Amino acid sequence: MDKIKIDLRSDTVSKPTPAMKHAMMEAEVGDDVFNEDPSVNALQEYAANLFGMEAALFCSSGTQTNQIAIKLHTQPGSEVICDARAHVYLYEGGGIAFNSSASVKLIASERGLFTANEVKECINEDNIHFPKSSLVCLENTVNKGGGACWEWEEILKIKEVCKQQAIPFHLDGARLFNALIAKNQTAKQYGETFDTISICLSKGLGAPVGSLLLGSAQHIYQAKRIRKVLGGGMRQAGFLAAAGLYALQHQVDRLKIDHQHAAYIAKILQGKSWVKFMYPVETNIIIFQTSAHLPSSELSTLLQDKGIKISNMGNNLVRLVFHLNQSADDIDFLANTIQSIDK
Ligand SMILES: Cc1ncc(COP(=O)(O)O)c(C=O)c1O
Structure with missing residues (x-):
């Protein structure tokens, strides 16, 4: 062979380009568990601004950002609604059960693109026999759907269902920038619509490591505590954050x-x-x-x-x-x- x-x-x-490696080696660093890494802070601030959200948290992986979000929004015994092909369900090692003791209601859709009506049908009535529906999770692009992209109108309809039922709405946006480009959508649209968003820097964007969880200041404050419990508090992580910032600034288009x-x-x-x-x-x-x-x-x-x-x-x-x-x-x-x- x-x-x-x-x-x-x-x-x-994908591997870092020479320019990305240069940005990494030049990074100013500090102890991020003390909030003292300037490169991590710069990345988090840049991403939060890009999405028009209050705050962001740099994490080791997309699995970690998704699992933190699920833990944030659920209680043991409550239920996450997502597609049967969702990464959070299929490929995160049973993390929903392991980390959050939550159950899952699956939607069997075409290519991972379900409808607001399907979400509505999955929401349990308030009855002690049923798990409390506590989170709707959507993936864009849908990895197992062949990189499928959502229509914006359907996302808004699902948001409306979530709003009516006071259920948080999380986006696994591991490849969200691919969807933004393919559908001519903006990061701010997503920032206005979802309670929390996970984006990955280490896929098509080419950074070696890292994902960001975006949300309100209060959610990200709590997320930091959960990240610590999961062993995800990193120290001089600025070398990695510098790669992520370079990716967002130079490798999206x-x-x-x-x-x-x-x-x-x-x-x-x-x-x-x-x-x-x-x-x-x-x-x-x-x-x-x-x-x-x-x-x-x-x-x-x-x-x-x-x-x-x-x-x-x-x-x-x-x-x-x-x-x-x-x-x-x-x-x-x-x-x-x-x-x-x-x-
Ligand atoms: C849609 C989706 N979400 C989340 C992840 C998890 O990312 P990571 O491998 O950084 O944990 C992946 C990984 O390929 C993915 O495809």
Whole structure:
């Protein structure tokens, strides 16, 4: 096998650019548990302003920001409403039960994009037999929905349902900037609508580590206490925060290049007889299913032999994720390789 030329397994494999590394090495740092790291403070302030929210908290991962938010909004025995494909439910190690002792009501939607009516149907009446519905959690873009983006109107309708029932509204915005670009939406729209928002710096934005939880000053004050309990209080974290700030200031607009790469490759895949089904490609993720005559495991091996890594998701579904470490030449090589596979 050749060495890996193109890694499409996830945008989490993206690495810091030389300019980002420079920003990290130049960072002024202090003890962030004492609120004394100027680079962490600068990142938190920048992100809060970007979203028009009162405060932000720098955390180690998107799992941590989501889990802190869930803990903030729930009580043991209460219930979180989210999609059956949600990262908070599927891929956070059972954290909702482990950290918050909360139960979950799942919505089985198309591509993770549920409706306000579906949320309404999930809300339990106030009756001692039922768990108290305590949080609605939405993901944008939907990772397991192939990078699907929400329509703004539906988000507003869900917000209205939450408001009527006094239920907090959390956004897992691990790839929110991809959605903002694809849908021409703004961070401030989201800041006005959600009680808490998690954004990731270490996916398409290319920082090595880190996520931010955004919310009211009171929520973020409580969040800091929960982060400490989870072992997430970091000391001279400014080296990492500087990478995150660099990412927010310099590497957001370029996400559109990843979307163009994904659209270009999707078009080529659609012409192949061995592609049975593909989710609409809206951002930097392609998820498709291979036909029985080319099982996904065989496709992975064929690509791996050319130095191209992809993710297998079971049931012959594969995922390709585009990010900043893939050059135009890499994308041409990928396109030619896909074209050459005939089955
Ligand atoms: C939609 C979504 N939310 C949250 C996360 C968690 O992020 P982390 O890997 O930083 O814990 C991921 C990770 O891929 C994700 O795709």
